[in-house]
């Protein structure tokens with residue numbers, strides 16, 4: 101198929117499976133206007149081929165090394181997405197009992213699940229122990245003690261890593277940095293050895309690994325390597341205490357291209373990590389990774405239709421039918437997402453703020469974008485596959501959008517739009 105880019109300067113950013121064919125945006129071989137006609141908007145569209153291409157980038161970088169990729173499923177927890185990664189052999193990084201339930205429902209192997217999160221509840225520990233997860237990434241001493249008690253009561257021992265907070269600056273948005281000592285995550289690196297001693301002494305847990313995750317949307321290898329050096333020192337100290345470690349988990353966080361960022365390719369990071377491990381003089385350990393965004397972010401877009409064009413003295417607004425409740429990242433982090441006309445038109449282009457119908461001034465998807473628009477036009481919000489639908493809410497009593505997976509020339513609705521009835525389900529009024 102020949103792809104004709106309406107505006108070669110503005111192809112979908114880093115999204116090879118979304119492309120213009122004869123001036124119309126396609127997902128793989130599916131023309132998006134026809135899809136919207138059938139399913140309505142707003143609509144999340146994922147490319148199956150893109151998911152697999154992203155996973156393959158990890159596999160190719162891993163080669164023959166012993167690395168388990170545990171998909172950080174908080175980025176996109178749709179069952180169809182999980183199933184693709186489960187079939188490809190991925191494990192999962194979960195942060196709740198609900199995520200565990202989804203992994204099982206998607207056919208994932210609990211034996212390849214690592215359980216992260218600072219606030220694990222007793223029922224979640226019990227469910228994970230019963231399912232037989234690979235490891236609990238424990239984030240505090242109180243959690244460690246609780247886990248030991250819960251496991252002892254069930255007559256099992258819980259496999260644990262301690263999530264170490266290495267106090268490195270991941271140079272990312274402050275809301276998505278997790279490896280600084282002022283962040284709530286993990287156990288401070290300078291107290292980690294003592295925490296491992298405690299772990300080794302507790303009856304209900306058994307130490308299997310060391311874990312770390314420093315943040316998200318990281319585009320440089322340096323913070324990872326700074327953290328790794330600290331973890332390797334810890335491994336040496338643990339070896340001196342005869343505490344043996346089977347795996348080292350370096351977390352996720354690899355950044356993607358939203359605008360003009362250079363993404364952090366798995367190979368660029370892993371080649372350097374392997375070199376450090378090989379030079380460390382330590383016995384070989386399995387490496388675990390927890391990538392989320394880099395597996396799904398550029399495998400998805402959000403389609404929306406222009407309801408109104410509103411021109412004021414100060415601004416031109418394209419008021420669209422998607423809003424901050426559907427894609428929260430711009431409102432929450434002032435995140436930049438590309439916006440493309442699905443069928444770009446010639447004519448006068450104006451600078452538009454693309455905004456939704458929600459009653460908040462933070463309800464914008466993009467600002468000051470040069471677009472030639474008419475009412476009824478379709479827009480694609482790029483790089484919406486990660487932290488898109490999963491963070492959607494029904495604020496303003498808006499049904500959450502449907503999700504569709506495109507596979508070549510076929511597509512499948514992998515989650516239907518919320519019904520209006522579902523918006524009042526479970527509520528009752530006083531007599």
Ligand SMILES: Cc1ncc(COP(=O)(O)O)c(C=O)c1O
Nearest residue numbers: 172216316352353390391392393
């Ligand atoms: C513990 C943990 N692992 C993995 C991830 C996935 O991160 P990312 O989507 O940036 O790869 C996150 C989110 O930042 C996380 O908190």
Ligand SMILES: N[C@@H](CCCC[NH3+])C(=O)O
Nearest residue numbers: 174276316317429486487
């Ligand atoms: N929700 C964030 C990422 C959070 C990472 C989870 N620890 C985002 O959209 O960028």
